[in-house]
Amino acid sequence: MSGPVVVDAMGGDHGPQEVVAGAVTALREHGVPVLLVGRAGEVRRELARHDAAGEIDVVHAEEVVPMTERGSGAITGDSSIAVGCELLAQRTGGAFVSAGSTGAVVSCAVRSVGRADGVLRPALAVALPQITGGASVLIDAGATSDPTPEMIAQFALLGASYAQLVLGVPEPAVGLLSIGSEPGKGNRLSRRAERPLASSPFRFHGPIEGHDVLAGTVDVIVTDGFTGNVVLKNVEGTVRTVLTMIAQAGIAGPEALREVARRYDPETHGGAALLGLSGTVVVAHGSSRARTIARACVVAHDLAGGGVVSRVRDHLEVEAVG
Amino acid sequence: MSGPVVVDAMGGDHGPQEVVAGAVTALREHGVPVLLVGRAGEVRRELARHDAAGEIDVVHAEEVVPMTERGSGAITGDSSIAVGCELLAQRTGGAFVSAGSTGAVVSCAVRSVGRADGVLRPALAVALPQITGGASVLIDAGATSDPTPEMIAQFALLGASYAQLVLGVPEPAVGLLSIGSEPGKGNRLSRRAERPLASSPFRFHGPIEGHDVLAGTVDVIVTDGFTGNVVLKNVEGTVRTVLTMIAQAGIAGPEALREVARRYDPETHGGAALLGLSGTVVVAHGSSRARTIARACVVAHDLAGGGVVSRVRDHLEVEAVG
Known part of the structure; x- marks a missing residue:
């Protein structure tokens, strides 16, 4: 895959504390490269609690989309969801994990992350x-x-x-x-x-x-x-x-x-995965604790690294040739 | 309503015994006029057990559609479902109740009972x-x-x-x-x-x-x-x-x-009602006992007598005028 799993540090009911702990677990126990997006001060403070400030990069995003937001209405460009999707669109990240509102994450990703070659719709x-x-x-x-x-x-x-x-x-x-x-x-x-x-x-x-x-x-x-x-x-x-x-x-x-x-x-079972875009998006449940966030990072990494989209593309190319 | 509730005596898992008992209850306890369709000998024998041979008419139908039939494939013209639907189509009955297969009853009724005036689809x-x-x-x-x-x-x-x-x-x-x-x-x-x-x-x-x-x-x-x-x-x-x-x-x-x-x-809760045809069809659950059959007859009678279809027609006429 093309880059680390971008993790929305601000999503979910329990805030950066559980998400950051989950990202650290994904990196240390499962070897999944991660990158955190959110209010840099808060996120670095949480990383420090795990002595992980030097291991995981942080990209600042000032705003937090409320869990009650179900569309793309309240998603400003400097929210952690929008910045995370943008990192995916630019291929800085290979996948994006958020415990934010499913509706908000999906509509933002569909709008800003391009479709993978050959895929008609996500x-x-x-x-x-x-x-x-x-x-x-x-x-x-x-x-x-x-x-x-x-x-x-x-x-x-x-x-x-x-x-x-x-x-x-x-x-x-x-x-x-x-x-x-x-x-x-x-x-x-x-x-x-x-x-x-x-x-x-x-x-x-x-x-x-x-x-x-x-x-x-x-x-x-x-x-x-x-x-x-x-x-x-x-x-x-x-x-x-x-x-x-x-x-x-x-x-x-x-x-x-x-x-x-x-x-x-x-939704507790691995989260919902948005497939068919140029990067994979996994939405973990809002109530996720660290262990579930770590699991979502592994799923996102497996999907992106396993070429979930290139398999569809391969089939399309075979069809075009055949 | 234009006629009695036609009851498929052969439908359901328990055969004529429970259905006939339910029809007798519908008539005697709820005042719902009923007519039974099925193998006349068997049906009359059951009616006799309730001393009801003189109270309820029987129309003979030789065949029984298996409960496993889900479309109209195995419905012959002399099956109790087909004869029941035909009585509805001819307006001899105002409603039809069956504990037979929902798929079989619905496809037979849609095919043979005409749509009510003004109704686009059932x-x-x-x-x-x-x-x-x-x-x-x-x-x-x-x-x-x-x-x-x-x-x-x-x-x-x-x-x-x-x-x-x-x-x-x-x-x-x-x-x-x-x-x-x-x-x-x-x-x-x-x-x-x-x-x-x-x-x-x-x-x-x-x-x-x-x-x-x-x-x-x-x-x-x-x-x-x-x-x-x-x-x-x-x-x-x-x-x-x-x-x-x-x-x-x-x-x-x-x-x-x-x-x-x-x-x-x-399906235990009053059965499934097919609405919008020139007669109302109620499909009771296959496992229905007498009490549930009686309830289905009352529901069919209420729907047909209450003019469930004429209400739609009234609105359509208002729209056409307005």
Whole structure:
């Protein structure tokens, strides 16, 4: 990869303290080169607590985007998110990790970081824990609302690379989220996406349905960014509703259910990765502690270093030649 | 309404025994006129057990569509589903209730029962229990995969009528399922649907998101049939996954969780209603016992008698005049 993992020191609920500790862990324990962006004074003070002031570079950014910001509205050019994305756009960094608001980070990155060669549109990948154990990738979870069938086939390739590089699945099976496997089922987009998916270089399982999303049916669940975002938030909301109902019924206390809640909060599982731009962006959960930030840095490094995007490009070049 | 509620005596996991008992209950306890369709010998034998042979008419249908059939493939003309739909098409019945396969009943009804005057496309309405207590209507849960914005506004009207007639909500609030409330969020279809929804004769709450589906945010969740079907099945699958995980972790036994599972199996809650055809179709869950069948007959009677479709037509006429 072309540079260090740029880490937004100001993102998340716990501020620079946890993020800086996570960046230090990523460097020292996992050998991931990192660079911190944020209020330089605060960040250097945190680095000093780990005796790491000489090991990690800091780029100053004065502003902090509030966690409640969901679009690009409040992102000023001197915020840590904007400066981080700019470092990615200039190829100073190979990846960007933030525990800031997903909506804000994604819209800023889509706007300022260019698309990788050959990639039509970016997609957001999220690892969802499965009932069978392990995790599957949901892609696109919200970056591109109205893709073409060809874009969906590219999302599937990006998702398959994620499954290989991050989840360690050698030959990922890809399922197209739809509403039935009978001929003619689905909507226009999903029906048209079947052909490019079937001719792509991965195992195409065929159409799957809403109940397959957590059932371990496939390793990669591919869909448009509208349906994917609705499904991701629907999983989160449904888990919350069921756990609340069980707690209210006195079947089990909130304490016993916390572990289930934590595991099924999809964003805790490696974060959401924005793929298809010239640099990889990983959004960690806002509540991330140091260990989760370190994990997000490793994921970002693996994705960027493993060439998640060049795999799509390779396939496109083969297609153009063939 | 124009005729009795036609009941598919052969649908469901428990056969004529439970369905006939439910039809008898609907007639005797709720005053709902019913007509049974199925193998006449078997049905009359069940009616005789309730001393109801003289009270309820029977129309013979020789074949039974298997519960595993999900499209219209195996539906022969002499199956109880096809004969029931035909009675609706001829206006002999005012509504049709079946505990058969949802996919089979819906595709047969869409094919053979005509659309009501002024209605562009039918939609499937399902009542989903909410975390706040009560229930909200999800519409369209799978009848029309690629609607226009105007169709979505009609689905909302049908859903609002369902909320009034079945759930007893006097002034239902309607939310459009989307992926964010900021301007420009959503996909092309959802953005274009906002205007016709905003000018419709109900409280339009605006866009909602996937986590609002069970959160009690609105009384009617309107979306296209593709997204709605994915969401409905995703709710079912997520509930199953969470309950299995809790049981596996030993936090609570399957017995204690059964009530939660039952309540959150969306189809148990009044069944799925196919609205917008010249007769109303209600699909009860395959596992329905007599009490649930009786409830489905009451829902079908309320929807048909309350003029769920004429309300949409009235609005269309007002629009044409205005």
